[in-house]
Structures are given as C-alpha cells and as structure tokens.
Amino acid sequence: MNLRRLREPSFTVKVGMMTLVPLILLAVVLGKSLGDGIRARALDNAEGQAALIARTTDEGRLGRAADGATSPVVRRRLDRAFRRTIATGEVSGVQLLNRRGRVVYASDPALEGSVSRAPRLLGALKGEPASGTAPAPEKPAKHASEAAEAIEVYTPVRTGSGAPAGALRVDIPAAPVEAAISSEGRRLYAILFAGLALLCLGLLRTVKAASSRLGDQAAENEHQAQRDALTGLPNRALFNRLLDQALASCPRNGQVAVLLMDLDRFKEINDTLGHYNGDLVLERVGERLRTVLREGDSVARLGGDEFAMLLPEVSASESVVNTAARVHRALEEPFTAGGLTLKIEASIGIALYPEHGEKGGTLLRSADVAMYAAKKAHTGHAVYAPDQQQYSPARLGLVGQLPRAIEQGELVLHYQPKARFSTGAIEGVEALVRWDHPQRGLLLPDEFIPVTEHTQMIRPLTIHVLETALAQVRAWEEMGLDLSVAVNLSTQILLDLCLPDEIEQMLSRVGAPPEKLVVEITESAIVYDPRRAQTVLQSLHDMGLRIMIDDFGTGYSSLVSLKQLPVSAIKIDRSFVMGMEADESDAALVKSTAQLGHNLGLEVVAEGVETPAVWNRLEELGCDFAQGYYLSKPLADEQFLRWLTAYREMFGGVVPTVADPLARPRPRLAGVGVRASAA
Numbered sequence: 001m002n003l004r005r006l007r008e009p010s011f012t013v014k015v016g017m018m019t020l021v022p023l024i025l026l027a028v029v030l031g032k033s034l035g036d037g038i039r040a041r042a043l044d045n046a047e048g049q050a051a052l053i054a055r056t057t058d059e060g061r062l063g064r065a066a067d068g069a070t071s072p073v074v075r076r077r078l079d080r081a082f083r084r085t086i087a088t089g090e091v092s093g094v095q096l097l098n099r100r101g102r103v104v105y106a107s108d109p110a111l112e113g114s115v116s117r118a119p120r121l122l123g124a125l126k127g128e129p130a131s132g133t134a135p136a137p138e139k140p141a142k143h144a145s146e147a148a149e150a151i152e153v154y155t156p157v158r159t160g161s162g163a164p165a166g167a168l169r170v171d172i173p174a175a176p177v178e179a180a181i182s183s184e185g186r187r188l189y190a191i192l193f194a195g196l197a198l199l200c201l202g203l204l205r206t207v208k209a210a211s212s213r214l215g216d217q218a219a220e221n222e223h224q225a226q227r228d229a230l231t232g233l234p235n236r237a238l239f240n241r242l243l244d245q246a247l248a249s250c251p252r253n254g255q256v257a258v259l260l261m262d263l264d265r266f267k268e269i270n271d272t273l274g275h276y277n278g279d280l281v282l283e284r285v286g287e288r289l290r291t292v293l294r295e296g297d298s299v300a301r302l303g304g305d306e307f308a309m310l311l312p313e314v315s316a317s318e319s320v321v322n323t324a325a326r327v328h329r330a331l332e333e334p335f336t337a338g339g340l341t342l343k344i345e346a347s348i349g350i351a352l353y354p355e356h357g358e359k360g361g362t363l364l365r366s367a368d369v370a371m372y373a374a375k376k377a378h379t380g381h382a383v384y385a386p387d388q389q390q391y392s393p394a395r396l397g398l399v400g401q402l403p404r405a406i407e408q409g410e411l412v413l414h415y416q417p418k419a420r421f422s423t424g425a426i427e428g429v430e431a432l433v434r435w436d437h438p439q440r441g442l443l444l445p446d447e448f449i450p451v452t453e454h455t456q457m458i459r460p461l462t463i464h465v466l467e468t469a470l471a472q473v474r475a476w477e478e479m480g481l482d483l484s485v486a487v488n489l490s491t492q493i494l495l496d497l498c499l500p501d502e503i504e505q506m507l508s509r510v511g512a513p514p515e516k517l518v519v520e521i522t523e524s525a526i527v528y529d530p531r532r533a534q535t536v537l538q539s540l541h542d543m544g545l546r547i548m549i550d551d552f553g554t555g556y557s558s559l560v561s562l563k564q565l566p567v568s569a570i571k572i573d574r575s576f577v578m579g580m581e582a583d584e585s586d587a588a589l590v591k592s593t594a595q596l597g598h599n600l601g602l603e604v605v606a607e608g609v610e611t612p613a614v615w616n617r618l619e620e621l622g623c624d625f626a627q628g629y630y631l632s633k634p635l636a637d638e639q640f641l642r643w644l645t646a647y648r649e650m651f652g653g654v655v656p657t658v659a660d661p662l663a664r665p666r667p668r669l670a671g672v673g674v675r676a677s678a679a
Contacts, residue, residue: 026196043131043151050153050170051129053085053094062168063159065096065104078105092150093171096157099125104166116169124154124167133174149174228301230279231286239300239308243360246312247353256353257311257320260367261289261327262375264345266305267454268495269337272532277337281344288330292323308364317352317383324348324381347374348381356384376450398435398448402457406464410436413468414634415485417644418605418627421619424651426644428484428518430627431469432634433461453490462493466503470512472637477512481644486518486548494521495532500539507543514544518569522550526565534565541566548605553593570597572623574608580617587617594622 065074078096085091086107096105101116120130131153150171156164226238234242246256263285270278282305289299289307298310309327314320327348334341349371357363366384374382405411415429435443452458469485476483493499507514519540526533526549537547548569553576572593579586590606597604606618609628618626632643 043153046151046153046170046172047129047131047155049090049172050131050155050168053082053091053155053168053170062096062157063165075105079107082107089173091170092173095169095171096166097121097169098166099164118152118154120152120154121167121169124156125164127156127164129156130154134171228286231283231301233286233290233307234298234300236300236302236308239298239302239310240360242298242300243310243363246310247358247360250312250353255314255316255355256363257314257317257323258351258353258363258367259309259311259320259324259327259381260302260349260351260364260371261307261309261346262371263305264347264375265491266344267492269342271495273338273340280337281335281342284335285331285344289327292326292330308367314352317350320350320352321381321383324350328380346380347371349374350381350383352383372450398437398443399452399455399457401437402448402452402461405435405437406460410438411461411464411468412436412636413465413472414636415472415640416627416634417631417640417647418486418625419631420625421615421623426483426631426647427625428486429640430486430520430634431465431472433465434634453492458490458492459496462487462489463502463506466517467506467510470506470510470517473516474510474512477516484516484518484546486520488520488550491522494526494536497532497536499536500543503540503545504543515546518546518548520548520550520571523552530564537565553589567602569603569605571605571607571627574628577606577608577614577618577628578610580614581611587621590618590623591621598622 062078065078078094082091082094086094094105094107095103095111097116098104101118101121103112103114103116106112120132123130131151133149134152151174153170153172154167155170157166157168159165226235226241227233228235243256243258250256266278266281269281282301285307286299286301289309293299293309293311296312298312300308300310302308309323311320311323328346331344331346335344336342349367349369351357351363351366351370353363356366370382370384373385374380412434413431414434415431417426418428418430419426433445433449435448437443452461466487469487473483473485503517507517519537521533521537541547546568547566548571549565549567550571551573552570553573570593572590576586576589576593580590594604603624604622605625605627606623607627609615609618609626609630611630614628615626615630632640635643
C-alpha cells in the first residue's frame with residue numbers, strides 16, 4: 001500500500017496539474033488578445049501619423065495633385081515635404097494615388113504611373129483610413145525572405161468637403177513598430193504570467209490547505225466510524241476487523257480468545273436513573289475494562305451494554321478465565337450515578353480459536369452462547385461448550401416472531417395442579433406458557449423465555465399470560481370450580497410501576513376476583529431493587545392479590561424478603577425436594593424452611609413432587625401444598641378439566657394416607673415423561 005501511495009500523485013499535485021492546464025490556455029488566450037490589442041494600437045498610431053503627414057503637407061494641395069496631373073513644380077514641392085520624414089526613417093515611402101488607383105506621385109519615381117487595386121485603397125477612397133502590413137515597395141527584394149515588412153496606411157485626401165480626390169499611401173517601417181510591440185508584449189506577458197503564477201500559487205496553497213483539512217476530516221471520520229461515540233472504544237466493525245487480523249496472524253498451534261460481556265439488569269438502571277446516568281456507567285465500565293487487559297489486547301463496545309474483549313495470544317483457557325475473573329474484580333467497586341451507589345455485575349462468555357470456531361463470526365456466536373449460559377446459571381462467566389446451545393442466540397429469532405404469535409393465539413397456557421397435603425384437594429394451579437409454533441411444534445418456556453426476558457417483548461408476553469389466566473379463572477368460576485391460578489413475573493415486569501394499574505384494569509375487564517390471582521416472584525428479582533419491588537408488590541397486595549416467593553432457598557436475602565414484603569406463601573425449590581430421598585440434609589432444609597414459613601404465617605408449597613415417598617415425607621415435614629409429576633404434568637385447559645374430573649371421581653378429591661408409601665394408590669393420570677419447565 002505504501003508503494004502504491006508513492007507511485008500515485010497526491011491530491012494537491014492532481015489539483016495543481018488540473019489547474020495549470022486551463023491557466024496556461026488562459027495565458028495563451030490573454031497573450032494573443034494583448035498582442036492583437038498592441039498591434040491594433042500600433043496601426044491606429046500609424047494611421048494617426050499618416051493623417052498628421054497629410055495635414056502638414058497641405059491636404060488640399062495633395063487633393064489637387066491627385067485630381068490632376070503632377071507637374072514638375074508640384075513634384076519638387078512634394079519631394080521637399082516628404083524628404084525630411086523619409087530621411088529620419090519615420091517613413092520608408094510615400095505614394096499619392098488618384099481615384100482610379102493610379103500612382104501620380106511616389107517618393108520612388110519608378111512607381112509613378114502604376115495602378116493599385118489594394119482593398120485598403122478602396123476603403124480610403126470611401127473616406128475611411130485603412131492600414132495593414134505589407135512588404136516595402138521602394139526596394140524590391142531579390143528573395144521573398146529578404147523583403148522587409150512595412151505598415152502601409154491609406155489616408156483619404158480631399159480638395160474640399162466632398163468625396164476624396166484620392167489617397168495618400170504612407171509606408172512606415174515595421175521593425176520599430178514590431179520592436180515596440182515586442183517590448184510592450186514582453187512587459188505585458190511578464191505581468192500576465194507573474195499574476196497567473198501568483199494566482200496559481202495562491203490556488204495551490206488554498207488547495208493544499210483544503211486537502212490537509214479534508215485529509216484530517218477524513219481521518220477523523222474514519223476514526224469516528226470505527227469508534228463508539230460514548231466510550232471511545234472500538235465499535236463492532238473495528239472489533240470484527242481486529243478479530244479477523246488476529247486470526248489471520250495467529251501462529252500454528254496458537255490460540256485466540258474472545259470474551260463477550262453483558263451487564264446484568266442494566267435496563268433497570270436506565271429505566272430508574274435515566275439514560276444520562278446509564279451512559280455514565282457505561283463510560284466507567286469501559287475505562288475499567290481498559291485497565292484489566294494486557295498491552296496488545298482489545299476491548300470494544302458492541303452496542304447497548306454489551307462489550308467484547310479480544311486476546312490475540314493466549315496460552316491456555318485458564319489464563320482467559322483468569323482475565324474474566326479480573327474483569328469481575330474490576331467491576332466489584334461500586335459505581336456512582338445519579339447520587340446513588342450502584343453495584344454492577346456482568347455475565348461473560350468465552351470462546352477460543354480454533355477449538356470453538358475458526359472464523360470470527362463463529363467465535364462471537366460461541367461466546368454469545370457461553371454468555372447466555374453464564375447469565376442463566378448466575379456463574380459470572382462460562383467457557384463455551386456444545387451443550388450450551390439451549391442458550392443459542394439463534395433463539396433471538398423467536399423473539400421477533402412473538403408479536404405475531406400473541407396476535408394469532410399461538411401462545412397457550414398449560415396448568416399444573418397444586419394439592420393440599422391434608423385433604424388432597426386441588427385448590428389451585430400454576431399457569432405455564434407454551435408456544436404452539438407453526439413450524440417447530442410445541443415449544444417449552446426454556447426455548448424462548450430466557451431470551452425474551454432481556455428484550456422489551458417480555459412485557460406484552462407477561463400481560464398476555466396474565467389476561468389469559470384470569471379469563472380461565474373466570475371461565476372455571478362460571479363452571480363452579482373454585483381454583484386459584486399462579487403466574488410468574490420476571491424482574492423486568494416486577495419493577496414496572498405501571499403494572500398494578502394495568503392488572504387492576506385487567507381484573508375489571510375480565511371480571512375475575514383478585515384473590516384468585518397469585519403472582520410468583522424469585523428472590524433474585526427482589527434483590528436487585530428491593531424498594532421498587534416492594535412498592536409494586538404492596539400495590540398488588542392492596543388490590544387483593546396473593547404474593548408467593550418462587551424457588552425459595554436459592555437466593556441470598558430470603559429472611560429480608562419475608563420480613564419486608566407482603567408475602568403470603570413460599571415455594572421450596574425443586575432441587576431440595578427432589579434430593580430428599582438421597583440426601584438427608586435436603587430434608588432438613590425443607591423441614592426448617594416449612595417451620596420458618598409457618599412461624600411467619602405463610603403457606604408452604606413444595607414443587608418437584610414426583611414420587612409417593614416424597615409426598616409422604618413432605619407431609620410429615622409440614623408442607624401445605626404439593627406440585628409435581630406425582631399429581632400431573634402441566635396440561636392444556638381441556639386436558640386439565642378431564643384430569644380434574646377423573647381425579648375427583650377416583651379419590652373424591654382426597655389422596656388417602658397409608659403407612660406404606662409404595663402401597664399408596666396414585667392417580668392413574670399422574671404425569672409421565674419429560675419434566676415440564678416452569679415459565
């Protein structure tokens with residue numbers, strides 16, 4: 001590229017060359033115009049000189065001489081009149097012609113009697129002087145090359161006020177005139193070319209300055225086109241280029257690492273503190289990332305709260321994991337924005353070349369998959385593994401189809417029953433969303449909910465689920481069924497201050513009693529912004545809704561949540577329930593959790609109940625409700641009604657207690673197969 005630049009002329013040289021050609025043409029045209037002007041002025045001077053000679057010689061005498069015969073006396077007088085002028089060299093010859101063109105007098109007697117038909121003579125006989133150049137007639141040259149040029153001037157001569165009687169031809173040597181023209185021309189040409197040179201230099205200087213400014217502007221534009229305007233970090237386009245260069249220059253058996261980082265729950269910062277403070281946080285995150293990386297590493301902001309890091313030379317995956325750990329430590333120090341102290345957490349996905357992809361796009365996709373896996377597992381960072389494809393960004397395509405799915409009724413609810421241990425009665429259900437996709441079949445929530453939670457579509461999706469569930473409660477009520485329905489709320493929805501008003505309008509529109517709606521929330525959703533979550537939950541509680549903490553025992557602030565929030569029930573996480581048969585410590589945790597709930601006046605629900613042994617043990621430990629495959633898998637509305645009818649007919653609404661769990665009768669319609677995932 002450098003050799004090419006050396007071969008190619010610069011922009012200034014190109015403009016100079018393009019400017020010089022028209023300037024030279026302009027100089028030639030102006031020079032010719034000036035030369036013609038000088039020559040025309042010389043002819044005017046010659047005509048004036050000839051007219052002066054005619055007047056000083058006595059124009060009337062000349063007219064009479066031209067009109068009649070020239071006597072010796074007249075000749076002598078004319079000779080005397082012209083001798084001095086000819087002797088000084090101002091005039092090389094004089095001729096007096098009559099109207100017929102005959103020469104009646106000439107300073108060279110040999111020319112007398114000759115006849116002229118010169119066009120200039122005809123003009124003079126009409127009363128107008130005429131001039132031009134012609135070879136001097138007094139001394140005919142032997143060769144044409146020896147002929148001296150002269151300026152011949154024909155001046156009309158009159159005897160009175162009438163038409164000219166003839167014409168006086170005066171031959172003026174051309175050499176002095178040409179010399180004067182050359183001298184004047186050289187002077188004017190010097191002035192002209194000096195002016196054009198100055199103009200050209202000024203123009204080139206202006207062009208050079210403009211070229212420099214344009215070059216600087218182009219460099220600035222290129223810099224801005226490759227940089228993030230907020231943080232000054234490389235943008236996605238430049239990062240992709242750097243990644244391609246790193247892959248191309250990677251030595252054999254070498255490794256290149258890509259780290260993709262997404263800030264957790266950053267949207268809430270923007271929604272709560274405004275985009276200005278959110279931008280401040282992003283700037284400071286970018287500054288901290290710069291301090292973590294080595295020289296030669298790169299960090300870029302890909303957009304929103306997503307950052308990428310490129311490590312061109314890594315020895316092993318452990319060193320990349322250590323880099324991710326340093327990033328987490330760099331983010332541990334609280335950020336200050338909007339007068340508040342904020343704790344920023346991030347999820348990082350790691351992909352290595354060539355193990356996880358041989359092209360830049362493949363590596364970024366692998367890192368994206370790993371990042372979703374880290375976010376889902378709350379591990380902070382994760383190295384890509386093929387079994388993480390359930391978090392593939394390819395599922396983002398499903399988010400784009402959600403508006404159509406909601407509009408066309410593709411999203412349906414399945415209902416999983418909850419039974420009271422003491423009576424076996426089915427008192428409520430949990431509503432779990434499914435997507436009846438026209439091409440992919442029935443999709444479980446894990447296929448689209450985790451990705452949707454990070455987009456704006458989670459709100460219309462949740463509203464649709466809530467309204468559908470309430471409509472179902474209303475329909476069951478009209479059928480004489482007294483059932484409550486529980487719906488999960490994500491973090492983004494829980495922090496929406498407009499949610500209570502919207503649910504209140506929904507209840508009024510559908511006509512369902514508020515006490516039949518149970519909202520399930522996770523502890524992690526409460527931890528992020530407890531004050532705002534408490535405001536929303538308190539409003540829902542005041543409306544008559546019941547609040548349940550889902551996955552209880554897996555968060556970090558269970559006691560604080562139970563103390564401050566208007567909670568009516570807790571649901572013990574399935575991981576403890578399903579592990580009771582193999583681990584007594586899980587049974588102890590379930591027992592202590594049930595006792596804690598009862599001491600606080602809360603109902604306790606155990607999910608993941610899949611065997612009669614677990615049912616009996618949970619009842620012994622004091623749990624109030626059971627939910628799981630021992631009763632039924634989630635069922636569509638019509639299937640649920642058939643199951644509920646059969647359940648009540650078979651057990652009268654009661655699951656009897658027997659001493660031997662294995663001998664205990666179970667509903668035949670209990671769910672079998674793959675466990676359903678909660679929405």
